[in-house]
Amino acid sequence: xxxxxSAGKVTLADVGRVANVSAITVxxxxxxxxxxxxxxxxxxxxxxxxxxxxPDPVARALASDRTDVIGVLIPSVTNSVFADVLRGIYAGVxxxxxxxxxxxxxxxxxxxxRLLRVFLSQRPAGLIVSGIDQSETSRALLxxxxxxxxxxxxxxxxxxxxxxxxxxxxxxxxxxRHLIAGGYQRIAFLGARMDPRTQRxxxxxxxxxxxxxxxxxxxxxxxxxxxxxxxxxxxxxDLMARTQKIDAIFCNNDDxxxxxxxxxxxxxxxxxxxxxxxxxxxxxxxxVANPPITSVRTFRQEMGRRAVEMVLARxxxxxxxxxxxxxxxxxxxxxxxxxxxxxxxxx
Amino acid sequence: xxxxxSAGKVTLADVGRVANVSAITVxxxxxxxxxxxxxxxxxxxxxxxxxxxxPDPVARALASDRTDVIGVLIPSVTNSVFADVLRGIYAGVxxxxxxxxxxxxxxxxxxxxRLLRVFLSQRPAGLIVSGIDQSETSRALLxxxxxxxxxxxxxxxxxxxxxxxxxxxxxxxxxxRHLIAGGYQRIAFLGARMDPRTQRxxxxxxxxxxxxxxxxxxxxxxxxxxxxxxxxxxxxxDLMARTQKIDAIFCNNDDxxxxxxxxxxxxxxxxxxxxxxxxxxxxxxxxVANPPITSVRTFRQEMGRRAVEMVLARxxxxxxxxxxxxxxxxxxxxxxxxxxxxxxxxx
DNA sequence: TTGACAAATGACAGCGCTAACATTTGTATG
DNA sequence: CATACAAATGTTAGCGCTGTCATTTGTCAA
Numbered sequence: 001x002x003x004x005x006s007a008g009k010v011t012l013a014d015v016g017r018v019a020n021v022s023a024i025t026v027x028x029x030x031x032x033x034x035x036x037x038x039x040x041x042x043x044x045x046x047x048x049x050x051x052x053x054x055p056d057p058v059a060r061a062l063a064s065d066r067t068d069v070i071g072v073l074i075p076s077v078t079n080s081v082f083a084d085v086l087r088g089i090y091a092g093v094x095x096x097x098x099x100x101x102x103x104x105x106x107x108x109x110x111x112x113x114r115l116l117r118v119f120l121s122q123r124p125a126g127l128i129v130s131g132i133d134q135s136e137t138s139r140a141l142l143x144x145x146x147x148x149x150x151x152x153x154x155x156x157x158x159x160x161x162x163x164x165x166x167x168x169x170x171x172x173x174x175x176x177r178h179l180i181a182g183g184y185q186r187i188a189f190l191g192a193r194m195d196p197r198t199q200r201x202x203x204x205x206x207x208x209x210x211x212x213x214x215x216x217x218x219x220x221x222x223x224x225x226x227x228x229x230x231x232x233x234x235x236x237x238d239l240m241a242r243t244q245k246i247d248a249i250f251c252n253n254d255d256x257x258x259x260x261x262x263x264x265x266x267x268x269x270x271x272x273x274x275x276x277x278x279x280x281x282x283x284x285x286x287x288v289a290n291p292p293i294t295s296v297r298t299f300r301q302e303m304g305r306r307a308v309e310m311v312l313a314r315x316x317x318x319x320x321x322x323x324x325x326x327x328x329x330x331x332x333x334x335x336x337x338x339x340x341x342x343x344x345x346x347x
Numbered sequence: 348x349x350x351x352x353s354a355g356k357v358t359l360a361d362v363g364r365v366a367n368v369s370a371i372t373v374x375x376x377x378x379x380x381x382x383x384x385x386x387x388x389x390x391x392x393x394x395x396x397x398x399x400x401x402p403d404p405v406a407r408a409l410a411s412d413r414t415d416v417i418g419v420l421i422p423s424v425t426n427s428v429f430a431d432v433l434r435g436i437y438a439g440v441x442x443x444x445x446x447x448x449x450x451x452x453x454x455x456x457x458x459x460x461r462l463l464r465v466f467l468s469q470r471p472a473g474l475i476v477s478g479i480d481q482s483e484t485s486r487a488l489l490x491x492x493x494x495x496x497x498x499x500x501x502x503x504x505x506x507x508x509x510x511x512x513x514x515x516x517x518x519x520x521x522x523x524r525h526l527i528a529g530g531y532q533r534i535a536f537l538g539a540r541m542d543p544r545t546q547r548x549x550x551x552x553x554x555x556x557x558x559x560x561x562x563x564x565x566x567x568x569x570x571x572x573x574x575x576x577x578x579x580x581x582x583x584x585d586l587m588a589r590t591q592k593i594d595a596i597f598c599n600n601d602d603x604x605x606x607x608x609x610x611x612x613x614x615x616x617x618x619x620x621x622x623x624x625x626x627x628x629x630x631x632x633x634x635v636a637n638p639p640i641t642s643v644r645t646f647r648q649e650m651g652r653r654a655v656e657m658v659l660a661r662x663x664x665x666x667x668x669x670x671x672x673x674x675x676x677x678x679x680x681x682x683x684x685x686x687x688x689x690x691x692x693x694x
Numbered sequence: 695t696t697g698a699c700a701a702a703t704g705a706c707a708g709c710g711c712t713a714a715c716a717t718t719t720g721t722a723t724g
Numbered sequence: 725c726a727t728a729c730a731a732a733t734g735t736t737a738g739c740g741c742t743g744t745c746a747t748t749t750g751t752c753a754a
Binding site for chain 1 (some may be wrong): 401402404406409414424425427429430431433434446447449464465466468469470489521575576577580592605606607610612613631632634635636637654656
């Protein structure tokens with residue numbers, strides 16, 4: 001007795017009946033066309049069209065023990081950095097039969113672990129996870145995963161499988177060196193959220209200022225709060241309340257840098273003449289701010305796209321020649337860090 | 348012969364075997380606990396824990412003809428407006444057994460239709476779609492959908508099912524009225540992307556300036572390009588090249604407004620004394636910009652949260668007393684639109 | 695104690711599809 | 725024309741779960 005729940009639903013068997021072939025042949029005509037004779041294949045395609053048959057991915061998943069879903073775990077949906085990564089991921093699956101399922105870990109290692117279990121129970125075709133700081137359990141789960149895995153955002157010594165990212169330490173180190181080379185001596189660091197990547201940027205900054213003999217713990221201000229433009233304003237105020245002797249600020253991201261710029265404008269502190277300013281990520285607005293703000297460009301969309309490419313290549317059984325890709329970064333020097341230079345020139 | 352593909356996978360039957368009950372009883376203990384005696388239920392829960400049983404959503408979906416997935420169709424992942432909506436949606440499903448599947452329509456009605464078919468073939472528990480401008484076919488698909496449907500972002504006369512949004516026309520109308528009330532006479536409109544919601548904001552602006560006898564087509568600049576801060580700079584330049592007689596600018600969103608502010612700073616045009624500036628959406632940065640920028644606050648997270656709440660209520664069989672929710676908006680007057688006022692006071 | 699009825703549990707079938715193996719058909723070769 | 729072998733198609737048996745109906749167990753009134 002056929003229940004009515006699937007009212008109107010056309011199945012492979014229905015198509016087969018009309019075409020006078022078995023369901024499996026229809027399945028093959030659609031999934032592995034080269035296994036079916038061209039003539040029959042065409043006839044089946046017509047009938048599929050005519051009956052409006054739509055394959056049922058759920059049944060397919062159960063029978064074949066796999067899905068066409070690539071799972072993506074990211075810590076935040078609002079952060080524009082991850083929004084860019086997502087865009088790259090979308091661009092990557094575009095045109096392929098694969099779809100994307102996101103999970104928001106909210107910067108929690110435990111939530112990541114939970115989501116990982118959920119995702120793995122759904123037989124993903126591939127997994128893309130953020131960062132390299134998974135819990136031991138998560139790492140184990142990923143190692144056991146019977147699908148390609150890509151870690152994105154960072155570089156690290158022991159990839160679970162594949163990896164696309166860049167060194168936040170190096171990026172921050174270079175940015176700080178740029179400030180030092182520009183003649184700045186009292187370089188503050190403003191950090192929000194303090195997730196692992198921010199931490200490593202702080203380490204890069206620290207190493208650079210220490211090497212130059214410019215380290216001063218009093219110049220570092222961090223907060224676990226999520227970074228916003230308003231927070232940038234406030235952190236600058238905190239910093240000014242603590243010490244006036246600052247000649248540059250390295251912000252752990254562009255939101256903070258923008259807030260610092262606004263607050264400087266309000267306090268009539270000239271950027272870059274009195275204070276140099278450097279952000280991180282090079283959001284679109286940095287180049288058009290007034291003054292344009294120096295930042296470290298990171299290749300966020302590219303990261304997403306590459307990660308998907310690697311997953312797809314592996315699914316297709318291709319060999320991935322470079323399973324660990326360092327996308328690097330690019331320092332974008334702009335007016336906001338030319339203060340000392342201008343002073344010297346007497347500008 | 349059991350194939351090895353499900354190596355290590357624990358099934359309901361496995362749990363049942365250990366508990367000396369049938370698989371269906373285990374299923375009930377987990378899904379409908381009130382149907383199983385408390386004692387047995389607890390024993391089963393222990394064994395589930397011990398064996399590490401994880402329910403298989405795919406098998407469940409096939410057997411029960413339904414999933415715990417709420418499908419969400421939005422036009423963009425990078426636009427921070429939608430990122431906020433997503434955050435609200437996430438907050439809404441938090442703690443429920445439901446998960447979210449996104450589809451990115453990229454502002455294309457055809458892509459929306461395609462994704463809708465894909466989603467519907469997966470038996471969603473609910474659907475959330477953006478806007479009210481679906482194609483005829485999409486509308487028909489949505490009407491036939493055997494799950495709750497919520498349209499978000501806008502208000503419209505004929506909801507497919509449920510609806511949460513606000514009137515973009517009214518919001519823009521009120522913002523423009525605010526500028527007019529502030530004494531501005533030559534009010535320009537800057538619009539990017541020109542999706543249906545932007546169009547309606549333009550209509551609201553147009554109606555307000557027409558009513559006040561201040562309409563001038565030459566003051567309207569639009570572009571199909573996606574809005575960015577840099578685009579705001581450029582549109583201001585275009586506007587200034589066309590006419591110098593402007594005393595206020597209503598930007599169709601905050602990115603543009605920020606760009607306009609930067610460009611004004613560069614051109615030494617005082618905001619608000621020479622030009623009043625109003626944005627749309629009230630992104631966090633507007634309040635802390637220099638000067639703070641007047642904007643229209645929209646309740647984006649709230650919109651996502653409410654949409655999910657409505658879907659969940661309907662799934663739970665509850666009656667949704669208010670299937671159409673107008674979330675309104677709030678004008679946030681700030682310094683950037685107090686130019687005429689200051690002039691009069693001689694500031 | 696018995697019967698009536700509710701509560702608790704089970705047996706069975708099937709969701710729509712595909713893996714694995716089986717069979718038929720076509721084609722070239724000696 | 726028989727043989728060998730590849731190409732094309734079919735049969736069978738599930739995947740892991742839940743809907744439906746059947747059965748067993750427990751509870752209480754008469």
